[in-house]
Amino acid sequence: MKNSTCNPRRRLALAAVPALVASGLVSRARADEAPYPNRPVRVVVPWPAGGVADAGTRRTAAVMEKFLGARIVVDNRPGASGQIATEAVARSTPDGYTLIAGDISTHALNACVFANLRVHPLRDFEPVSLRTRGSMMLVVNAATGIRSLDELVKRSQAEADGLPFASPGLGTVQHLHMERLMQATGANLRPVIYKGEAPGLTDVVGGQVPLMMTFPAVALPHVQSGKLRALAVTAKKRVPVLPDTPTFAELGRPELEAYTWGAFFAPKGTPRPVIDRLAAAMAKTSEDASLRQFAAGFGAEPMHSTPEELRAWVQAEIDRLCVIAKKAGVRVE
Numbered sequence: 001m002k003n004s005t006c007n008p009r010r011r012l013a014l015a016a017v018p019a020l021v022a023s024g025l026v027s028r029a030r031a032d033e034a035p036y037p038n039r040p041v042r043v044v045v046p047w048p049a050g051g052v053a054d055a056g057t058r059r060t061a062a063v064m065e066k067f068l069g070a071r072i073v074v075d076n077r078p079g080a081s082g083q084i085a086t087e088a089v090a091r092s093t094p095d096g097y098t099l100i101a102g103d104i105s106t107h108a109l110n111a112c113v114f115a116n117l118r119v120h121p122l123r124d125f126e127p128v129s130l131r132t133r134g135s136m137m138l139v140v141n142a143a144t145g146i147r148s149l150d151e152l153v154k155r156s157q158a159e160a161d162g163l164p165f166a167s168p169g170l171g172t173v174q175h176l177h178m179e180r181l182m183q184a185t186g187a188n189l190r191p192v193i194y195k196g197e198a199p200g201l202t203d204v205v206g207g208q209v210p211l212m213m214t215f216p217a218v219a220l221p222h223v224q225s226g227k228l229r230a231l232a233v234t235a236k237k238r239v240p241v242l243p244d245t246p247t248f249a250e251l252g253r254p255e256l257e258a259y260t261w262g263a264f265f266a267p268k269g270t271p272r273p274v275i276d277r278l279a280a281a282m283a284k285t286s287e288d289a290s291l292r293q294f295a296a297g298f299g300a301e302p303m304h305s306t307p308e309e310l311r312a313w314v315q316a317e318i319d320r321l322c323v324i325a326k327k328a329g330v331r332v333e
Contacts, residue, residue, distance in 0.1 A: 046085035113171035134300030135235035202329035216299030
């Protein structure tokens with residue numbers, strides 16, 4: 001019969017296990033009790049890497065790290081018009097370590113055009129702070145000879161089937177603002193739907209489609225080369241990178257003032273002290289000179305807000321965009 005007594009070294013090792021487990025639990029508890037943030041914060045971008053939204057978020061995160069006091073890791077989760085990312089973040093632990101770099105599409109427009117939205121922009125998120133705001137611009141192929149908004153409206157009204165415009169997708173912010181332009185001016189336009197901004201802009205530059213509502217960040221080189229003509233910008237004031245392009249308000253259409261924007265949101269239930277810490281860091285970040293210079297090159301500007309101001313902003317944008325979408329009959333099943 002074998003001796004069942006444990007080896008002394010084995011007994012010592014087994015005795016140490018509870019102590020190690022306890023030590024690990026204590027360390028974890030101490031980390032959880034440490035002031036926020038005490039580990040990296042993940043920011044989910046709902047769009048592909050390399051785009052304007054991704055570049056802007058990464059530059060903002062790089063600046064914000066020093067004010068937040070923690071590393072910020074950017075994670076791209078594109079797909080389904082931003083819905084893959086919004087669902088993932090909405091269902092993550094509400095501890096301030098997972099945020100979404102939401103924008104006008106994910107946190108306003110989608111609520112107006114998608115029939116079956118699984119998460120709501122306000123009900124399922126805690127607003128943190130605005131982070132950026134920019135304008136759109138109406139461009140035409142220079143070969144059309146159209147030099148003003150009035151000329152565009154008149155030309156379109158002479159077209160029995162309407163003048164075509166490129167849209168980067170059904171129900172996108174560019175599409176809806178063209179619908180708003182038609183509602184405001186009586187222009188006779190019809191959308192040509194593309195799968196993204198780049199192919200639509202390529203066809204406008206090539207002359208296959210005469211016009212488009214787009215962003216200065218992507219169309220500016222073509223305006224500067226003379227291939228495209230910028231007729232108006234949607235901002236209240238002229239955009240520094242397009243000093244000779246009037247605003248819609250200057251052309252007698254102040255109702256066409258509109259912005260694209262980005263903001264940080266956290267999952268519903270994230271503690272208010274954590275939200276306030278993030279908002280305070282964004283407020284300091286928005287004043288960074290290098291970030292402001294970077295954004296200006298895209299026709300945008302860094303922004304900040306209180307959580308309450310962001311909530312009111314999002315609600316106002318939902319109300320505005322839903323009216324346009326409903327009147328235009330834009331709905332994605």
